[in-house]
Amino acid sequence: MAEVLVLVDHVDGEVKKVTYELLTAARALGEPSAVVVGAPGTAGKVKDSLASYGAAKVYVAESDDANGYLVTPKVDALSAVAEQASPAAVLVAATSEGKEVAGRLAIRLGGGLLVDAVGINSDGSVDQSIFGGAFSVKAKAAKGTPVISVRPGGVEAEAADGAAAEETVSLPAVDAAKSAKITGVEPVVGGDRPELTEASIVVSGGRGVGSAEKFDVIEKLADSLGAAVGASRAAVDSGYYPAQFQVGQTGKTVSPQLYVALGISGAIQHRAGMQTSKTIVAVNKDAEAPIFEIADFGVVGDLFNVAPQLTDEVAKRKG
Amino acid sequence: MTNIVVLVKQVPDTYSERKLSDSDHTLDRESADAVIDEINERSVEEALKIKEAGEGEVTVLSVGPDRATDAIRKALSMGADKAIHVSDESLHGSDMVATAKVIAAALGKVDSYDLVIAGNEASDGRGGAIPAMLAELLGVPQLTHARQVTVEGTSIKVDRETEDGITHVEASLPAVVSVTEKINEPRYPSFKGIMAAKKKPVETLTVADLGVDAGEVGLGSAWSTVLEASPKPPRTAGQRVEDEGDGGSKVAEYLVGQKLI
Structure with a gap:
């Protein structure tokens, strides 16, 4: 069965719910493989939860630079894995950053970009809800590897068993002239409340x-x-x-x-x-x-x- | 001297009813009022501020049908110096990948640029990725979703704000920046500005002028295809009660009935 790559959305190893939704949606197209990009040690923290939502493989792209530059390390990791795995599709959360990762990846892979899907169908088409929900659209990639961003909350997560077999991916060195360096992070202080776009x-x-x-x-x-x-x-x-x-x-x-x-x-x-x-x-x-x-x-x-x-x-x- | 290119998009007014055309599922441009996207007024404002703090030139770049000149004139009346309008029938139905490639090619027609400033997300497509895709194509850093931009010599610092919080990023120029709603309050064009805008140069270019093959753009060559599109049946009003001191309990009962609590 073809692999479907899922970029793991996490903060310092804490997996966001949308990742489980992506792993669930991926099963419509093939076998989900999770791609973890983060600082060394991240994969160890997230592996078990990825397995419980059906990740057959976990590609591990860890480096000190992974959190040090904006967006590009994730694009580098996904394109490296996509080249070796020839996936049926690549799935990313339709967050501000996820949409940017997907856009750049589509350029790099020559793939078809499908934005903000609220459902993924087994024929490869996706459902979208546009103009603030006034129109329903069904769309499909016409050429290249489909790169799909999926709206948080769009698909309901369902647990499934996965082997979560680890594979290491080596990240290329970041070209500082082409990337923005992250010099500081101030996470949202939301207290104990769930995130707005993730809340049920x-x-x-x-x-x-x-x-x-x-x-x-x-x-x-x-x-x-x-x-x-x-x-x-x-x-x-x-x-x-x-x-x-x-x-x-x-x-x-x-x-x-x-x-x-x-x-x-x-x-x-x-x-x-x-x-x-x-x-x-x-x-x-x-x-x-x-x-x-x-x-x-x-x-x-x-x-x-x-x-x-x-x-x-x-x-x-x-x- | 900071040369800035501001990307401007004409969109259907979010306060009018927006539709897709029945024939080819592209945006029905006739059905709604066309306006400069609100976020682009902020992009223009930021470019003008950076120019006014030092020296430089602000060029507006827009890809869109003939009537997008209205959006371009608005940007010029705010104070931008000149404009490039890429307008070509063959662009009809282009997807994000083709659009990014056309913008990248059009930037090649600008003498030199230090900064490209865009809105973070257009209000019609809400793809939110064109600035990032452009950075990928140009091989320059992306500093996107900016709520604050500081240019110092040849380096740039941005406070990026997304659902994850605030990220401080920095890079060297040239770079692509996108701005959020919180970046600034855009100025209103003055009467003098509106009059001056009429005389400012607008260069109109076709796809062929950019050296892009017409076969690589447009609906037929898009990397993605819309198979179906239909208006959603409008939501209908459900139950409604007057609060007679028990409104909260009634909501609770309803939620229990719906198994929501």
Whole structure:
């Protein structure tokens, strides 16, 4: 069976959920092989979890430079493995960095680039959801090795047994004239909350929250649900919540199992970032708010009454 | 002296209804208002700031149909010095790989450049990879998703912001930079700027002028093909209740019924 390469998305050996989604999606096309790029010792930390999601092989590309330069070490590693393995496809997470890795790799391999897939089919085609979920598209690589970025949350991860047989890949020396050197990293301080694009539940607040202090109500509900916190552009522009949590056309696109919109009117700008969520719950004082047109369950009321009560109910059920 | 090329894309306005054409699944450019992509106003602003801090020239580069001249004029009215417009029927339906190759070839027509500045992601395709692909083709460093750019002599430092947090990167020029929404607040063109823009030189080039084979671009030669495209049935409103002091409990009941909690 043909190999399908999956770039492992990890932070210092801590594997992100999207990697398991990629390993699951890869099985539609062949046998998943994980490619680990990182500092020496990374593969040892990630190998077991990759095996439990069906990685037959684990290509290990470790070097001190792997974390020292932007994007290019990952492209170098994937292209080196692709040359020897002739994979059926290469899968990368459709994150900011993943999309860049995929783009460069497609140029290097002369491959077909498919961006932000939400599903991969056994005939090699992929499903995409564009214009903020307004259009569904099916596309396929026309020539070369398909290089596919897959949207976090687009495919549900399913465990499977894999041998995770290790193979070492030697990374070429980084050409400093062609790469940007990383001189410092400040990871997102998200506390214990899941990452916005990876979370299965997102609780967002909008202009109706009214102030930065009152976002506390949104956070408490999010924490009771184990959810990520999001914000509308109006809330971010008003300074209620940091911009990295903005959901919408100009922020993050999320498609969680459950999206709870509190005090968000539902402008087209916001809907473009969340309308592919599986279930949408909205709370808004204004019965005419457009968010209710797309909500599976809506409450016309004051979020400061509804949200705390919901927080208590969730806590009660958790015991 | 810093010579900067700013990449500008004309896109369908995100506030209008965007569609794909029924016939070949490419963007239906007639169905929506066409505007300069918001992020590109920030790219232009950043280029102007760097120019104003020292010396240099800002060239706008756009690949797109004839009417993309409107987007180009907007950039010129903000203060860019001149423009190159690559416009050719054969480009219709080009994918990202072909687009990156055409932009790279067009950069070969600029006398010399120290910096290429793009938006991090266009609001229509949202591929988010053209700047990186361009860096790959040009063999220069990529400093993308910048929320801060500092040019010192022949070196550049960028604070890159993505979902992973902030990464500080540095490289030597020439380089490709892409900017995020947080980089700056773009200026409004002044009346004087708008008038001056009308007289600024815009060089229009075809694919043949770039030395690119027309057979390598366009829909038929794309590395990827759209097989099907259809508008999604709009989401419909579900249940709605008035809060009578039990709104939170009602939501909880609903979520339990849906097995979500």
